[in-house]
Amino acid sequence: MALELPALPYALDALAPHINAQTLEIHHGKHHQAYVTNGNKLIEGTEFAAMKVEDIIKATAGKADKAGIFNNAAQVWNHTFYWHSMKPGGGGKPTGAIAAKIDADLGGYDKFAQEFAQAGATQFGSGWAWLVLENGKLAIKKTPNAENPMTAGAKPLITMDVWEHAYYLDFQNRRPDYMKAFLDHLVNWDFANQNLG
Ligand code: MN3
Numbered sequence: 355m356a357l358e359l360p361a362l363p364y365a366l367d368a369l370a371p372h373i374n375a376q377t378l379e380i381h382h383g384k385h386h387q388a389y390v391t392n393g394n395k396l397i398e399g400t401e402f403a404a405m406k407v408e409d410i411i412k413a414t415a416g417k418a419d420k421a422g423i424f425n426n427a428a429q430v431w432n433h434t435f436y437w438h439s440m441k442p443g444g445g446g447k448p449t450g451a452i453a454a455k456i457d458a459d460l461g462g463y464d465k466f467a468q469e470f471a472q473a474g475a476t477q478f479g480s481g482w483a484w485l486v487l488e489n490g491k492l493a494i495k496k497t498p499n500a501e502n503p504m505t506a507g508a509k510p511l512i513t514m515d516v517w518e519h520a521y522y523l524d525f526q527n528r529r530p531d532y533m534k535a536f537l538d539h540l541v542n543w544d545f546a547n548q549n550l551g
Pocket of ligand 1: 381385433515517519520
């Protein structure tokens with residue numbers, strides 16, 4: 355089967371008290387797992403069964419008759435990318451190449467943080483906020499549902515899940531508080547630097 359549930363890159367309680375173990379247990383073990391299970395059912399016996407998840411996403415994007423496959427495959431990829439976009443003891447100002455690039459392309463960390471949080475806050479309903487590389491420059495994007503900026507040619511560097519299931523147990527309706535915790539305590543700048551490299 356082409357779609358797989360990867361292990362979390364840290365323990366279930368490693369992001370507490372910002373994102374607690376119960377949230378990660380359900381988000382990874384139930385939500386992420388369901389996208390894997392449902393996606394595999396849909397691609398079984400099709401041309402997509404032997405493809406890499408990125409290739410499934412690109413091949414099905416924008417095709418109404420392939421929406422089920424796209425949604426599940428993209429959600430599998432997005433969640434794996436999201437787990438790596440956070441780390442215990444992360445957050446705060448970046449270092450390395452991504453820091454210089456944020457200064458050069460986005461007007462500095464404070465402006466980045468404001469605009470990234472704004473993208474998350476203004477994504478109506480379910481979706482994702484992204485830091486991407488697009489035409490050699492950093493950009494901030496938001497996407498609805500399972501959509502991923504890679505289908506428009508951008509390279510994701512960091513993502514933040516703003517579906518309610520990502521934060522409801524820890525923050526209830528307070529999406530801005532979850533986004534602040536993500537930026538101040540969780541975001542994994544090492545991963546952004548790797549992706550930028
Ligand atoms: Mn999610």
